[in-house]
Amino acid sequence: MFHRALVRAGANLLYSQGFNPRPKLSLPFPRSVGVQSDEELLCVSLSKTIDEFEPEELKNRISTQLPEGCEIISFDITNGKVSFQPKSSEYVFALNGLAEADTVRSCIEDLCRSVAAENEVIVERRGGGKKPFRRVDVRPYIDSISYDEDTVVVKCNITLSGSVRVDEILTLLKIEPAMLSECVKRRSIQWREN
Numbered sequence: 001m002f003h004r005a006l007v008r009a010g011a012n013l014l015y016s017q018g019f020n021p022r023p024k025l026s027l028p029f030p031r032s033v034g035v036q037s038d039e040e041l042l043c044v045s046l047s048k049t050i051d052e053f054e055p056e057e058l059k060n061r062i063s064t065q066l067p068e069g070c071e072i073i074s075f076d077i078t079n080g081k082v083s084f085q086p087k088s089s090e091y092v093f094a095l096n097g098l099a100e101a102d103t104v105r106s107c108i109e110d111l112c113r114s115v116a117a118e119n120e121v122i123v124e125r126r127g128g129g130k131k132p133f134r135r136v137d138v139r140p141y142i143d144s145i146s147y148d149e150d151t152v153v154v155k156c157n158i159t160l161s162g163s164v165r166v167d168e169i170l171t172l173l174k175i176e177p178a179m180l181s182e183c184v185k186r187r188s189i190q191w192r193e194n
Helices: 002-008 055-063 102-116 166-172
Strands: 035-037 084-094 122-126 133-137 142-147 151-157 184-193
Touching: 084 166, 102 142, 122 166
Parallel strands: 035 184
Antiparallel strands: 084 151, 084 184, 122 133, 142 151
């Protein structure tokens, strides 16, 4: 979608070399399938220097090429290579009254207590291919949990050694995705810039 919008907007994209050139654009922290997002970061390499751009004009040209409901929140142009790594994100699970169920409320409260006490929170994570399941303590990756009768909000730490996955959080809460009133939403991401 963004590749097409950028081409239609007349952005001078840089392409990879080789038999099948691809535009140099990336989503540093792509969302999982079935997860909504309020914001995404897209990094694009352009062939012009920073002095040759009218940033507001380029932003407006790209914005007019995006589908309805997709908007550019902020836009920045930098010289040289810049890379971004996520350091934390916040996920919202819409419970639609599920927290009133004793089992779900008990799991939420148990997880909150474990996180507050810095106890181990173990999940079984499947390796790639035919690798067996392994036990992983995801407690270092869960920064905080808050909830009310309609939502659970989990703030996750993202490190070079990993993070907790959305499906693992659902498993810890003993909630099936079909039980949620809407898709899981990634509400915010904090970045570290390199």
